[in-house]
Amino acid sequence: MSRPESIVTQSLDTSGGGPARDGLTVVARLRRYLVSVSVLFTVLTVVSSTIALASGQETDTHLHLLMRLLFVMLGLGAFELVDALRQRHPGATLVVLALAGSAVLVLAIVASVWITGQAGVDLHPNAYRDAVLNVGLVGVVLVVIAAIVDLHRRRR
Numbered sequence: 001m002s003r004p005e006s007i008v009t010q011s012l013d014t015s016g017g018g019p020a021r022d023g024l025t026v027v028a029r030l031r032r033y034l035v036s037v038s039v040l041f042t043v044l045t046v047v048s049s050t051i052a053l054a055s056g057q058e059t060d061t062h063l064h065l066l067m068r069l070l071f072v073m074l075g076l077g078a079f080e081l082v083d084a085l086r087q088r089h090p091g092a093t094l095v096v097l098a099l100a101g102s103a104v105l106v107l108a109i110v111a112s113v114w115i116t117g118q119a120g121v122d123l124h125p126n127a128y129r130d131a132v133l134n135v136g137l138v139g140v141v142l143v144v145i146a147a148i149v150d151l152h153r154r155r156r
Helices: 007-012 026-054 062-088 094-118 127-155
Strands: none
Touching (some): 026 062, 062 094, 094 127
């Protein structure tokens, strides 16, 4: 009897482009990820720019835009992590997996802000607080949604 491949092996196998457990090829998963990054980054930039203009701030730095892109990419990467964990451990509750993804995301966000500061970039005095609160609040909302979805699925 052959040993089944892990989701990591299947997802990283680019030789044949075969489908992973979710039925998507590596190329399709990458395309989905890049489209999601583009859409979410655009929406966040438009909302942020609208709020900034309404409050009288007429400029935004390029670094701020790149950091927003990094945060979007990290956030969507956390979704992919939770999805991979869900497929790898189908018995685990979605809440636990969402908490794991959120913890990894917050650590990655804090590390990226720290690296930016260590690179000599002047950080806003509230940079860490703002980054963690913005990501953390979204994470809490997503964990609550995951709990509700998980409860609903288990009741059916």
